[in-house]
Amino acid sequence: MSDRRVDHLLRIIWMAYEKEAPELKAIEKEYGNDDFSEVLQLLIQEKLVTVKGDEIQFTAQGKRAGEEIIRRYRLAERLFADLLEIPQSDYEWLACNFEHILSPEVTDSVCTFLGHPRVCPHNRPIPQGKCCVSFVNDVKPLVQPLTTLSLGQKARIVYIFPVHKKRWGQLHQFGVFPGNTIKLIQKRPSYVIEIGGTTLALDDEICRDIYVKKLMD
Ligand SMILES: [Zn+2]
Ligand SMILES: [Zn+2]
Structure with a gap:
Protein backbone atom coordinates (compact mmCIF):
# COMPACT_ATOMS: atom_id res chain seq x y z
CA MET A 1 0.00 0.00 0.00
CA SER A 2 1.99 2.93 -1.23
CA ASP A 3 -0.79 5.49 -1.59
CA ARG A 4 -0.16 8.26 0.93
CA ARG A 5 -3.77 9.30 0.81
CA VAL A 6 -4.83 5.86 1.99
CA ASP A 7 -2.42 6.07 4.93
CA HIS A 8 -3.59 9.54 5.72
CA LEU A 9 -7.28 8.66 5.72
CA LEU A 10 -6.63 5.54 7.78
CA ARG A 11 -5.00 7.68 10.43
CA ILE A 12 -7.84 10.19 10.41
CA ILE A 13 -10.37 7.38 10.92
CA TRP A 14 -8.25 5.89 13.68
CA MET A 15 -8.05 9.17 15.53
CA ALA A 16 -11.76 9.75 15.12
CA TYR A 17 -12.33 6.33 16.69
CA GLU A 18 -10.29 7.30 19.70
CA LYS A 19 -12.59 10.21 20.39
CA GLU A 20 -15.99 8.75 19.59
CA ALA A 21 -17.80 6.43 17.20
CA PRO A 22 -16.93 8.18 13.97
CA GLU A 23 -19.47 9.45 11.54
CA LEU A 24 -18.59 9.66 7.91
CA LYS A 25 -19.28 13.38 7.70
CA ALA A 26 -17.00 14.23 10.61
CA ILE A 27 -14.23 12.15 9.08
CA GLU A 28 -14.63 13.82 5.71
CA LYS A 29 -14.32 17.21 7.37
CA GLU A 30 -11.23 16.16 9.27
CA TYR A 31 -9.68 14.67 6.14
CA GLY A 32 -10.03 18.03 4.50
CA ASN A 33 -9.38 17.18 0.84
CA ASP A 34 -11.93 16.93 -1.94
CA ASP A 35 -10.77 13.45 -3.00
CA PHE A 36 -12.34 11.97 0.14
CA SER A 37 -14.87 9.75 -1.68
CA GLU A 38 -12.21 8.45 -4.02
CA VAL A 39 -9.79 7.55 -1.23
CA LEU A 40 -12.58 6.03 0.84
CA GLN A 41 -13.39 3.80 -2.14
CA LEU A 42 -9.74 2.71 -2.19
CA LEU A 43 -9.95 1.79 1.49
CA ILE A 44 -13.08 -0.23 0.84
CA GLN A 45 -11.51 -1.94 -2.19
CA GLU A 46 -8.44 -2.86 -0.18
CA LYS A 47 -10.79 -4.31 2.48
CA LEU A 48 -9.52 -1.96 5.16
CA VAL A 49 -12.90 -0.53 6.11
CA THR A 50 -16.56 -1.20 5.57
CA VAL A 51 -19.21 1.48 5.33
CA LYS A 52 -22.83 1.04 6.31
CA GLY A 53 -24.97 4.13 6.02
CA ASP A 54 -23.18 6.82 7.95
CA GLU A 55 -21.00 4.39 9.89
CA ILE A 56 -17.51 3.34 9.12
CA GLN A 57 -15.85 0.23 10.56
CA PHE A 58 -12.32 -1.12 10.39
CA THR A 59 -11.84 -4.65 9.14
CA ALA A 60 -9.30 -6.75 11.07
CA GLN A 61 -6.80 -5.96 8.33
CA GLY A 62 -7.66 -2.27 8.44
CA LYS A 63 -7.20 -2.19 12.18
CA SER A 134 11.26 -8.34 22.84
CA PHE A 135 14.41 -7.85 24.83
CA VAL A 136 16.78 -8.51 21.98
CA ASN A 137 17.83 -5.25 20.48
CA ASP A 138 20.79 -3.95 18.60
CA VAL A 139 19.93 -0.31 18.95
CA LYS A 140 20.86 1.34 22.20
CA PRO A 141 18.15 3.69 23.40
CA LEU A 142 19.19 7.29 23.42
CA VAL A 143 16.42 8.11 25.80
CA GLN A 144 15.87 5.87 28.80
CA PRO A 145 14.26 5.86 32.22
CA LEU A 146 16.10 7.72 34.95
CA THR A 147 16.46 4.41 36.80
CA THR A 148 18.99 3.20 34.20
CA LEU A 149 21.50 5.96 34.96
CA SER A 150 24.61 5.18 36.89
CA LEU A 151 25.55 7.13 39.99
CA GLY A 152 26.94 10.58 39.27
CA GLN A 153 25.55 10.56 35.74
CA LYS A 154 24.14 13.83 34.47
CA ALA A 155 21.18 13.74 32.13
CA ARG A 156 18.60 15.96 30.58
CA ILE A 157 14.91 15.23 31.08
CA VAL A 158 13.38 14.51 27.69
CA TYR A 159 9.87 13.52 28.63
CA ILE A 160 7.79 12.33 31.51
CA PHE A 161 4.96 9.84 31.27
CA PRO A 162 1.98 11.36 32.94
CA VAL A 163 0.89 8.07 34.52
CA HIS A 164 1.09 9.45 38.03
CA LYS A 165 0.03 12.90 37.03
CA LYS A 166 -1.34 13.94 40.38
CA ARG A 167 2.11 13.84 41.89
CA TRP A 168 3.68 15.97 39.22
CA GLY A 169 2.53 19.37 40.40
CA GLN A 170 4.92 19.29 43.32
CA LEU A 171 7.89 17.99 41.36
CA HIS A 172 7.33 20.60 38.74
CA GLN A 173 8.06 23.23 41.38
CA PHE A 174 11.49 21.72 41.87
CA GLY A 175 12.18 21.91 38.18
CA VAL A 176 11.47 18.30 37.28
CA PHE A 177 10.26 18.86 33.73
CA PRO A 178 11.55 18.31 30.20
CA GLY A 179 14.60 20.29 29.23
CA ASN A 180 16.12 20.49 32.69
CA THR A 181 19.31 18.77 33.73
CA ILE A 182 19.53 16.37 36.64
CA LYS A 183 22.28 14.33 38.23
CA LEU A 184 21.64 10.98 39.86
CA ILE A 185 23.35 10.89 43.24
CA GLN A 186 21.77 7.93 45.02
CA LYS A 187 19.89 4.76 44.06
CA ARG A 188 19.43 2.98 47.37
CA PRO A 189 17.44 2.91 49.55
CA SER A 190 15.70 5.44 47.34
CA TYR A 191 16.49 7.53 44.31
CA VAL A 192 17.96 10.94 44.96
CA ILE A 193 18.65 13.45 42.23
CA GLU A 194 20.30 16.80 42.16
CA ILE A 195 18.44 19.47 40.27
CA GLY A 196 19.03 23.20 40.16
CA GLY A 197 21.23 23.16 43.26
CA THR A 198 18.83 21.16 45.44
CA THR A 199 18.58 17.45 46.12
CA LEU A 200 15.35 15.60 45.77
CA ALA A 201 14.28 12.10 46.82
CA LEU A 202 11.96 10.38 44.36
CA ASP A 203 9.80 7.25 44.38
CA ASP A 204 10.93 4.37 42.19
CA GLU A 205 7.62 4.54 40.37
CA ILE A 206 8.12 8.17 39.45
CA CYS A 207 11.70 7.57 38.38
CA ARG A 208 10.60 4.96 35.90
CA ASP A 209 8.33 7.55 34.30
CA ILE A 210 11.07 10.12 33.83
CA TYR A 211 12.89 9.61 30.54
CA VAL A 212 16.27 11.18 30.17
CA LYS A 213 19.12 11.56 27.74
CA LYS A 214 22.61 11.14 29.16
CA LEU A 215 24.86 14.14 29.02
CA MET A 216 28.58 13.86 28.49
CA ASP A 217 30.74 15.92 30.77
ZN1 LIG B 1 0.05 13.20 19.19
ZN1 LIG C 1 9.40 -0.29 20.88
Missing part, protein backbone atom coordinates in the same frame (compact mmCIF):
# COMPACT_ATOMS: atom_id res chain seq x y z
CA ARG A 64 -3.69 -3.62 11.83
CA ALA A 65 -2.84 -1.14 9.10
CA GLY A 66 -4.25 1.73 11.15
CA GLU A 67 -2.28 0.66 14.19
CA GLU A 68 0.92 0.69 12.17
CA ILE A 69 0.31 4.08 10.69
CA ILE A 70 -0.64 5.64 14.00
CA ARG A 71 2.42 4.10 15.59
CA ARG A 72 4.70 5.65 12.96
CA TYR A 73 2.95 8.99 13.21
CA ARG A 74 3.15 9.25 16.98
CA LEU A 75 6.72 8.02 17.19
CA ALA A 76 7.61 10.70 14.66
CA GLU A 77 5.81 13.26 16.82
CA ARG A 78 7.80 12.10 19.83
CA LEU A 79 11.04 12.30 17.90
CA PHE A 80 10.42 15.77 16.57
CA ALA A 81 8.84 17.23 19.67
CA ASP A 82 11.09 15.89 22.42
CA LEU A 83 14.39 15.19 20.88
CA LEU A 84 14.67 17.77 18.18
CA GLU A 85 12.50 20.28 20.01
CA ILE A 86 10.69 21.34 16.89
CA PRO A 87 7.61 23.49 17.59
CA GLN A 88 4.23 21.81 17.34
CA SER A 89 3.10 23.80 14.31
CA ASP A 90 6.03 22.35 12.35
CA TYR A 91 6.32 18.85 13.75
CA GLU A 92 2.72 17.91 13.00
CA TRP A 93 3.37 18.54 9.35
CA LEU A 94 6.66 16.65 9.54
CA ALA A 95 5.08 13.70 11.33
CA CYS A 96 2.44 13.62 8.61
CA ASN A 97 5.16 13.07 6.03
CA PHE A 98 7.23 10.80 8.19
CA GLU A 99 4.39 8.34 8.66
CA HIS A 100 4.64 7.46 4.99
CA ILE A 101 8.35 6.87 4.72
CA LEU A 102 9.26 4.79 7.77
CA SER A 103 9.75 1.10 7.07
CA PRO A 104 8.80 -1.34 9.85
CA GLU A 105 12.48 -1.88 10.71
CA VAL A 106 13.22 1.83 10.92
CA THR A 107 10.06 2.38 12.94
CA ASP A 108 11.27 -0.15 15.51
CA SER A 109 14.67 1.51 15.59
CA VAL A 110 13.11 4.91 16.23
CA CYS A 111 10.93 3.36 18.94
CA THR A 112 13.93 1.75 20.61
CA PHE A 113 15.95 4.92 20.27
CA LEU A 114 13.20 6.79 22.08
CA GLY A 115 12.97 4.20 24.84
CA HIS A 116 9.68 2.62 23.59
CA PRO A 117 7.41 5.54 24.52
CA ARG A 118 3.82 4.64 25.40
CA VAL A 119 2.18 7.94 24.56
CA CYS A 120 2.65 10.75 22.06
CA PRO A 121 3.22 14.39 23.07
CA HIS A 122 -0.57 14.81 23.14
CA ASN A 123 -0.74 11.98 25.63
CA ARG A 124 -2.46 9.60 23.21
CA PRO A 125 -1.43 5.94 23.14
CA ILE A 126 1.27 4.66 20.79
CA PRO A 127 0.54 1.07 19.73
CA GLN A 128 3.39 -1.25 20.70
CA GLY A 129 5.65 -2.85 18.15
CA LYS A 130 7.73 -6.01 18.20
CA CYS A 131 10.63 -4.03 19.65
CA CYS A 132 8.63 -3.04 22.72
CA VAL A 133 8.03 -6.62 23.81
Whole structure:
Protein backbone atom coordinates (compact mmCIF):
# COMPACT_ATOMS: atom_id res chain seq x y z
CA MET A 1 0.00 0.00 0.00
CA SER A 2 1.99 2.93 -1.23
CA ASP A 3 -0.79 5.49 -1.59
CA ARG A 4 -0.16 8.26 0.93
CA ARG A 5 -3.77 9.30 0.81
CA VAL A 6 -4.83 5.86 1.99
CA ASP A 7 -2.42 6.07 4.93
CA HIS A 8 -3.59 9.54 5.72
CA LEU A 9 -7.28 8.66 5.72
CA LEU A 10 -6.63 5.54 7.78
CA ARG A 11 -5.00 7.68 10.43
CA ILE A 12 -7.84 10.19 10.41
CA ILE A 13 -10.37 7.38 10.92
CA TRP A 14 -8.25 5.89 13.68
CA MET A 15 -8.05 9.17 15.53
CA ALA A 16 -11.76 9.75 15.12
CA TYR A 17 -12.33 6.33 16.69
CA GLU A 18 -10.29 7.30 19.70
CA LYS A 19 -12.59 10.21 20.39
CA GLU A 20 -15.99 8.75 19.59
CA ALA A 21 -17.80 6.43 17.20
CA PRO A 22 -16.93 8.18 13.97
CA GLU A 23 -19.47 9.45 11.54
CA LEU A 24 -18.59 9.66 7.91
CA LYS A 25 -19.28 13.38 7.70
CA ALA A 26 -17.00 14.23 10.61
CA ILE A 27 -14.23 12.15 9.08
CA GLU A 28 -14.63 13.82 5.71
CA LYS A 29 -14.32 17.21 7.37
CA GLU A 30 -11.23 16.16 9.27
CA TYR A 31 -9.68 14.67 6.14
CA GLY A 32 -10.03 18.03 4.50
CA ASN A 33 -9.38 17.18 0.84
CA ASP A 34 -11.93 16.93 -1.94
CA ASP A 35 -10.77 13.45 -3.00
CA PHE A 36 -12.34 11.97 0.14
CA SER A 37 -14.87 9.75 -1.68
CA GLU A 38 -12.21 8.45 -4.02
CA VAL A 39 -9.79 7.55 -1.23
CA LEU A 40 -12.58 6.03 0.84
CA GLN A 41 -13.39 3.80 -2.14
CA LEU A 42 -9.74 2.71 -2.19
CA LEU A 43 -9.95 1.79 1.49
CA ILE A 44 -13.08 -0.23 0.84
CA GLN A 45 -11.51 -1.94 -2.19
CA GLU A 46 -8.44 -2.86 -0.18
CA LYS A 47 -10.79 -4.31 2.48
CA LEU A 48 -9.52 -1.96 5.16
CA VAL A 49 -12.90 -0.53 6.11
CA THR A 50 -16.56 -1.20 5.57
CA VAL A 51 -19.21 1.48 5.33
CA LYS A 52 -22.83 1.04 6.31
CA GLY A 53 -24.97 4.13 6.02
CA ASP A 54 -23.18 6.82 7.95
CA GLU A 55 -21.00 4.39 9.89
CA ILE A 56 -17.51 3.34 9.12
CA GLN A 57 -15.85 0.23 10.56
CA PHE A 58 -12.32 -1.12 10.39
CA THR A 59 -11.84 -4.65 9.14
CA ALA A 60 -9.30 -6.75 11.07
CA GLN A 61 -6.80 -5.96 8.33
CA GLY A 62 -7.66 -2.27 8.44
CA LYS A 63 -7.20 -2.19 12.18
CA ARG A 64 -3.69 -3.62 11.83
CA ALA A 65 -2.84 -1.14 9.10
CA GLY A 66 -4.25 1.73 11.15
CA GLU A 67 -2.28 0.66 14.19
CA GLU A 68 0.92 0.69 12.17
CA ILE A 69 0.31 4.08 10.69
CA ILE A 70 -0.64 5.64 14.00
CA ARG A 71 2.42 4.10 15.59
CA ARG A 72 4.70 5.65 12.96
CA TYR A 73 2.95 8.99 13.21
CA ARG A 74 3.15 9.25 16.98
CA LEU A 75 6.72 8.02 17.19
CA ALA A 76 7.61 10.70 14.66
CA GLU A 77 5.81 13.26 16.82
CA ARG A 78 7.80 12.10 19.83
CA LEU A 79 11.04 12.30 17.90
CA PHE A 80 10.42 15.77 16.57
CA ALA A 81 8.84 17.23 19.67
CA ASP A 82 11.09 15.89 22.42
CA LEU A 83 14.39 15.19 20.88
CA LEU A 84 14.67 17.77 18.18
CA GLU A 85 12.50 20.28 20.01
CA ILE A 86 10.69 21.34 16.89
CA PRO A 87 7.61 23.49 17.59
CA GLN A 88 4.23 21.81 17.34
CA SER A 89 3.10 23.80 14.31
CA ASP A 90 6.03 22.35 12.35
CA TYR A 91 6.32 18.85 13.75
CA GLU A 92 2.72 17.91 13.00
CA TRP A 93 3.37 18.54 9.35
CA LEU A 94 6.66 16.65 9.54
CA ALA A 95 5.08 13.70 11.33
CA CYS A 96 2.44 13.62 8.61
CA ASN A 97 5.16 13.07 6.03
CA PHE A 98 7.23 10.80 8.19
CA GLU A 99 4.39 8.34 8.66
CA HIS A 100 4.64 7.46 4.99
CA ILE A 101 8.35 6.87 4.72
CA LEU A 102 9.26 4.79 7.77
CA SER A 103 9.75 1.10 7.07
CA PRO A 104 8.80 -1.34 9.85
CA GLU A 105 12.48 -1.88 10.71
CA VAL A 106 13.22 1.83 10.92
CA THR A 107 10.06 2.38 12.94
CA ASP A 108 11.27 -0.15 15.51
CA SER A 109 14.67 1.51 15.59
CA VAL A 110 13.11 4.91 16.23
CA CYS A 111 10.93 3.36 18.94
CA THR A 112 13.93 1.75 20.61
CA PHE A 113 15.95 4.92 20.27
CA LEU A 114 13.20 6.79 22.08
CA GLY A 115 12.97 4.20 24.84
CA HIS A 116 9.68 2.62 23.59
CA PRO A 117 7.41 5.54 24.52
CA ARG A 118 3.82 4.64 25.40
CA VAL A 119 2.18 7.94 24.56
CA CYS A 120 2.65 10.75 22.06
CA PRO A 121 3.22 14.39 23.07
CA HIS A 122 -0.57 14.81 23.14
CA ASN A 123 -0.74 11.98 25.63
CA ARG A 124 -2.46 9.60 23.21
CA PRO A 125 -1.43 5.94 23.14
CA ILE A 126 1.27 4.66 20.79
CA PRO A 127 0.54 1.07 19.73
CA GLN A 128 3.39 -1.25 20.70
CA GLY A 129 5.65 -2.85 18.15
CA LYS A 130 7.73 -6.01 18.20
CA CYS A 131 10.63 -4.03 19.65
CA CYS A 132 8.63 -3.04 22.72
CA VAL A 133 8.03 -6.62 23.81
CA SER A 134 11.26 -8.34 22.84
CA PHE A 135 14.41 -7.85 24.83
CA VAL A 136 16.78 -8.51 21.98
CA ASN A 137 17.83 -5.25 20.48
CA ASP A 138 20.79 -3.95 18.60
CA VAL A 139 19.93 -0.31 18.95
CA LYS A 140 20.86 1.34 22.20
CA PRO A 141 18.15 3.69 23.40
CA LEU A 142 19.19 7.29 23.42
CA VAL A 143 16.42 8.11 25.80
CA GLN A 144 15.87 5.87 28.80
CA PRO A 145 14.26 5.86 32.22
CA LEU A 146 16.10 7.72 34.95
CA THR A 147 16.46 4.41 36.80
CA THR A 148 18.99 3.20 34.20
CA LEU A 149 21.50 5.96 34.96
CA SER A 150 24.61 5.18 36.89
CA LEU A 151 25.55 7.13 39.99
CA GLY A 152 26.94 10.58 39.27
CA GLN A 153 25.55 10.56 35.74
CA LYS A 154 24.14 13.83 34.47
CA ALA A 155 21.18 13.74 32.13
CA ARG A 156 18.60 15.96 30.58
CA ILE A 157 14.91 15.23 31.08
CA VAL A 158 13.38 14.51 27.69
CA TYR A 159 9.87 13.52 28.63
CA ILE A 160 7.79 12.33 31.51
CA PHE A 161 4.96 9.84 31.27
CA PRO A 162 1.98 11.36 32.94
CA VAL A 163 0.89 8.07 34.52
CA HIS A 164 1.09 9.45 38.03
CA LYS A 165 0.03 12.90 37.03
CA LYS A 166 -1.34 13.94 40.38
CA ARG A 167 2.11 13.84 41.89
CA TRP A 168 3.68 15.97 39.22
CA GLY A 169 2.53 19.37 40.40
CA GLN A 170 4.92 19.29 43.32
CA LEU A 171 7.89 17.99 41.36
CA HIS A 172 7.33 20.60 38.74
CA GLN A 173 8.06 23.23 41.38
CA PHE A 174 11.49 21.72 41.87
CA GLY A 175 12.18 21.91 38.18
CA VAL A 176 11.47 18.30 37.28
CA PHE A 177 10.26 18.86 33.73
CA PRO A 178 11.55 18.31 30.20
CA GLY A 179 14.60 20.29 29.23
CA ASN A 180 16.12 20.49 32.69
CA THR A 181 19.31 18.77 33.73
CA ILE A 182 19.53 16.37 36.64
CA LYS A 183 22.28 14.33 38.23
CA LEU A 184 21.64 10.98 39.86
CA ILE A 185 23.35 10.89 43.24
CA GLN A 186 21.77 7.93 45.02
CA LYS A 187 19.89 4.76 44.06
CA ARG A 188 19.43 2.98 47.37
CA PRO A 189 17.44 2.91 49.55
CA SER A 190 15.70 5.44 47.34
CA TYR A 191 16.49 7.53 44.31
CA VAL A 192 17.96 10.94 44.96
CA ILE A 193 18.65 13.45 42.23
CA GLU A 194 20.30 16.80 42.16
CA ILE A 195 18.44 19.47 40.27
CA GLY A 196 19.03 23.20 40.16
CA GLY A 197 21.23 23.16 43.26
CA THR A 198 18.83 21.16 45.44
CA THR A 199 18.58 17.45 46.12
CA LEU A 200 15.35 15.60 45.77
CA ALA A 201 14.28 12.10 46.82
CA LEU A 202 11.96 10.38 44.36
CA ASP A 203 9.80 7.25 44.38
CA ASP A 204 10.93 4.37 42.19
CA GLU A 205 7.62 4.54 40.37
CA ILE A 206 8.12 8.17 39.45
CA CYS A 207 11.70 7.57 38.38
CA ARG A 208 10.60 4.96 35.90
CA ASP A 209 8.33 7.55 34.30
CA ILE A 210 11.07 10.12 33.83
CA TYR A 211 12.89 9.61 30.54
CA VAL A 212 16.27 11.18 30.17
CA LYS A 213 19.12 11.56 27.74
CA LYS A 214 22.61 11.14 29.16
CA LEU A 215 24.86 14.14 29.02
CA MET A 216 28.58 13.86 28.49
CA ASP A 217 30.74 15.92 30.77
ZN1 LIG B 1 0.05 13.20 19.19
ZN1 LIG C 1 9.40 -0.29 20.88
